[in-house]
Amino acid sequence: MTAQPEGPVLSARSLTKRFKSGKGKEITALDAVSIDIPRSAVTGLLGPDGAGKTTLIRIATGLLVPDSGSIRVLGIDLAAHPGEVQSRAGYMPQKFGLYEDLTVQENLDLYADLHGIPKEERSKRYPELMHMTGLGRFTDRLAGRLSGGMKQKLGLACTLVRSPDILFLDEPTVGVDPLSRRELWEIVYRLVKEQGLTVLVSTSYLDEAEKCDTTVVLLQGKVLAQGSPSEISSIAEGRSFRISTPETLKPRQLQARLMEAPGVVDATLEGRLVRFVESDPGELDPALLRGLTVTPVRPRFEDAFMTLVRRTEGKERDPSEARVRLSPDQAAGVSSELVVEVRDLVKRFGAFYAVRDVTFQVRRGEIFGLLGPNGAGKSTTFRMLCGLLQATGGTLSVAGVDLHHARASARQRIGYVAQKFSLYGQLSVLENLDFFSGAYGLRGGNKKERMQWALEQFGLAQYSGSPAGQLPGGFKQRLAMACALMHEPEILFLDEPTSGVDPLARREFWHRIGSLADLGVTVIVTTHFMEEAEYCDRMVIMVDGEILAAGSPAEIRGRARMTEDREPTIEDAFISIVEDYRQERRAA
Amino acid sequence: MNTDSGPEEATLPRGMSPHRIRSLIRKEMLQIVRDPSSIAIALVLPVFLILIFGYALSLDVKQAPLAIVLERPTPDAADLAAGFMRSGYLTGIVVTSMKEATELMIERKVDGILHLREDFGRGLSSGGAPVQVIVHGVDANRARIIQSYAAGAFSLWMARRSSNGNAQGSAGQVRVQSRMWFNEAVDSRYFLVPGLVVLIMTLTGALLTALVMAREWERGTLEALFVTPVRTGEILIGKTVPYFLLGMAGLLLTAAAGRFLFDVPLRGSFLVLLGGSALYLLVALAIGLFISSATRSQFIASQIALVATFLPALFLSGFLFDLASVPQAVRVVSYFLPARYYVSFLQTVFLAGDVWGVILPNCAAMVVMMAVFFKLTLRKTKKRLA
Structure with a gap:
């Protein structure tokens, strides 16, 4: 590495890029962005959706031309010689860029050919890549038949058929389960350490920032901060605290209160503990914490990120507006009444068991989570619960009936938010609400009242006339939830509600879910964001169609192997559980 | 670009690599083989059309x-x-x-x-x-x-x-002795089969390629491909060659069916037929690639390809309706359609013979169109996303 020239590998100066967004409007994706990427290190590009991460990476790979500003990559002026940079860089786009109808080996060969790698070198390189990615057993499998995690590793292997001088990874870990995410990071680290690779990786997972050597925080096309994760974290120095929840409260209720309190920029759950970040020391009303032990904690990247974002966005995202108020007469809290009962549920597609002997119960007013990697059978279970799919075996009852056989009127008692945006994109917010309330049989004054309620409770009034398809991501999701709640269902099903939603919108979302549950609505939710499991009252972890673990967040955490210096997270527990399971199967 | 001789040509433009091109062609071939829909369009559809046009859709009136x-x-x-x-x-x-x-x-x-x-x-x-x-x-x-x-x-x-x-009266005094040349039996299959060749070549050429380039845009595979040493010209050649071969297979299938199932004569030489067809296929491929690169969406590309190439090939090429008897405006439009020249070429080669006075002008028109569309496509396909 000593032979290599000094200085940044990539340096950008006041990059600006605008896009037309129809009707003469323009979106500024990048606003005078200047960054430097150091050699032989991992630089993380962090920010919520629409912050400009992908635009920046596309400009750095010569795929987009900035409106103004300059950028040099590997010492080459990108505007003059994009081809030269493209020959020496490795790039994995968000969709991985794989040919799904080619096999693993054919994909690798294609990229090796395009990079002109001689045969002798391949015979050395391929086994290395296969070993590193664990794809050795699947070389003959079509890329389209790989799981999300394996696709992502193959995408990475394709960019590594020769050693690139700089590697660009655009959100490589989106939609990939925690185990695969962890493995990907290990591969990247090994490359940096052993070969001195320079990596620029974008991510909206804030916990991944701490794995980077240096980070760039982007928001609304502007650079908010640049520096090592610990430098960024120190922004929240002296403002991060942890308190334990009194017996009388649920942790998420305490967390919700803190979120709404002025002077708090963020509050998250850690089992029975609640972690929160003050906007300025001493600004928090001491009455709120009376009688609770407040322990200062070392700030983490996420705390600083939230501080930075709240400072920039100000009161734009006031969490108290995210509290849903239903009709006041509804009884609050969890009762012992079972709303959902599932016993020995089986779903078989041909010889393949998508769901195998699944059993669980959900009580009224609970938030119940179905967790697991892609392909674990979460969505299949979900569809059976909602009556969209017939079970092969076992029994299930939702609000006392099996919805697949029950009359349509039984569905009045449930609300369902599908994984994909399933509203009418060309209809306005108001028209969507009108349609869905009509579809649920609401009429006249009642309907008007509910529509008014939805606009107010979900902060949609400002957008009431805009087409749903053009709403910002978080608002689309709010509208989808509002539509599912128009008829005041007892049970709300949410399938991957937060996938593709940035960290800020996700916090708001859980805040809303929490208040719904407090009002007695039962919420069943699938997610692959493990930290979100903290908001659930109880959960099951599914892998390969089976339930591997069930219990409260605290119980699940207990299954984690001990880590050196910190509290185990649900993600740690998840990884331990899955690894144990796989080991067992290998042994068997 | 001397695309006539395929990928193995000796003189590649500067910077192009025969290895990369071969690899891209191989990739495309594998995709064709594994995607039943492109095989269906390229080989099953021609057979289907031959049977329909040949047996069911005769324009002759009998009994x-x-x-x-x-x-x-x-x-x-x-x-x-x-x-x-x-x-x-x-x-x-x-x-x-x-x-x-x-x-x-x-x-x-x-x-x-x-x-x-x-x-x-x-x-x-x-x-x-x-x-x-x-x-x-x-x-x-x-x-x-x-x-x-x-x-x-x-x-x-x-x-x-x-x-x-x-014979007593005036009737029968004047005799009209009429004879049909080139299609003595006035069998409509004689002109349907050449017309069919046009349709099939248009389908494989324009429609299929319009889909494949747009598919790469939609799936984001081009994005990854762009950040390699590959050149746009290489990508285009890699797309052209496999579909060229597929189209020629369709031609052989149709010509053989015409000859052996329906006894349509081939009075010109087989080599001239191949040469002229190769030319038209390249024009169709160039148009397909151009549509695909310009729209970047499979749905829009297929709609445009149908309206801009297939339907005109059916109605405005002189295959179904004689261009000499259509209104002036329509005839002017038809001069911009490559299918027009190909239909004229095919009818001559199949039914009249190697009449160079007809073949050469038609081929010249197709060469010009091919050059124009490949140039446009090359300009439209940059290693850029926007």
Whole structure:
């Protein structure tokens, strides 16, 4: 590495890029962005959706031309010689860029050919890549038949058929389960350490920032901060605290209160503990914490990120507006009444068991989570619960009936938010609400009242006339939830509600879910964001169609192997559980 | 770009690598083999079209029913009626009054009426036989054919009569001896098969390639491909060659079917047929690639490809409708359609022979179009996303 020239590998100066967004409007994706990427290190590009991460990476790979500003990559002026940079860089786009109808080996060969790698070198390189990615057993499998995690590793292997001088990874870990995410990071680290690779990786997972050597925080096309994760974290120095929840409260209720309190920029759950970040020391009303032990904690990247974002966005995202108020007469809290009962549920597609002997119960007013990697059978279970799919075996009852056989009127008692945006994109917010309330049989004054309620409770009034398809991501999701709640269902099903939603919108979302549950609505939710499991009252972890673990967040955490210096997270527990399971199967 | 000789050409433009091109071609071939839909469009559809056009969709009229009104069955009238029925193209239903015949016509049980009035015999001897032919005119094409059959049958009968020594009047004095050249039997398959070749080449060329480039945009694979040493020209060659081969296979299939199933002659040389077809296929491929690169969406690309290439190839190329008899404006439009030149080329090569005076101008027009569209595509496909 000593032979290599000094200085940044990539340096950008006041990059600006605008896009037309129809009707003469323009979106500024990048606003005078200047960054430097150091050699032989991992630089993380962090920010919520629409912050400009992908635009920046596309400009750095010569795929987009900035409106103004300059950028040099590997010492080459990108505007003059994009081809030269493209020959020496490795790039994995968000969709991985794989040919799904080619096999693993054919994909690798294609990229090796395009990079002109001689045969002798391949015979050395391929086994290395296969070993590193664990794809050795699947070389003959079509890329389209790989799981999300394996696709992502193959995408990475394709960019590594020769050693690139700089590697660009655009959100490589989106939609990939925690185990695969962890493995990907290990591969990247090994490359940096052993070969001195320079990596620029974008991510909206804030916990991944701490794995980077240096980070760039982007928001609304502007650079908010640049520096090592610990430098960024120190922004929240002296403002991060942890308190334990009194017996009388649920942790998420305490967390919700803190979120709404002025002077708090963020509050998250850690089992029975609640972690929160003050906007300025001493600004928090001491009455709120009376009688609770407040322990200062070392700030983490996420705390600083939230501080930075709240400072920039100000009161734009006031969490108290995210509290849903239903009709006041509804009884609050969890009762012992079972709303959902599932016993020995089986779903078989041909010889393949998508769901195998699944059993669980959900009580009224609970938030119940179905967790697991892609392909674990979460969505299949979900569809059976909602009556969209017939079970092969076992029994299930939702609000006392099996919805697949029950009359349509039984569905009045449930609300369902599908994984994909399933509203009418060309209809306005108001028209969507009108349609869905009509579809649920609401009429006249009642309907008007509910529509008014939805606009107010979900902060949609400002957008009431805009087409749903053009709403910002978080608002689309709010509208989808509002539509599912128009008829005041007892049970709300949410399938991957937060996938593709940035960290800020996700916090708001859980805040809303929490208040719904407090009002007695039962919420069943699938997610692959493990930290979100903290908001659930109880959960099951599914892998390969089976339930591997069930219990409260605290119980699940207990299954984690001990880590050196910190509290185990649900993600740690998840990884331990899955690894144990796989080991067992290998042994068997 | 000298694309005629495929990927193995000796002189590649500067910076292009034969290895990369070979690899891209191999990739495309694998994708074609594994995607049933492209095989279906390229090979199954041609077979399907051949069978439909060849067996079911013939434009010829055979055994058209005709009501023959014999108001007074004289020997002459009966002989004429028999002559009509002998032709094989018409079948007669003999009735005795016009009223019956009209009813049959209204019920569409017959396609026409031959009316021999009661004074038919008398008129015949005085030189002005009153024979009336009424044809069901809803299907204009069919009506015209039946009308000419009827006229033909009548003059045939008159001719036979006069040669039998019965020539008394002026009828039969003037004989029209007509002959069809190039399609002696006036068999519509003779022009349908060349037309079919045009359709099939357009489908594989334009429609299929319009889809594949847009697919790479949609799936984000081009994005990854761009950040490699690959050049746009190489990507385009990699797309052109496999679909070129597929299109030529379609051509051979159709030509063989025409020759062996329907006995359509190939009067020109096979090599000229291949050469001209290769040229048209390249034009179609260039258009398909251009549409695909410009729209970047499979759905829009396929719609545009259908409207801009397939439908004109069907209606405005001179395949179904004679371009000499369409309005001036339509004819002007047709000059911009490559299919027009190809249809003219094919009809000549199949039915007339290697007539260089027709073949060369048509080929020249296709060369120009090919160059224009490849240039446009190259300009449209940059290693850029926006």
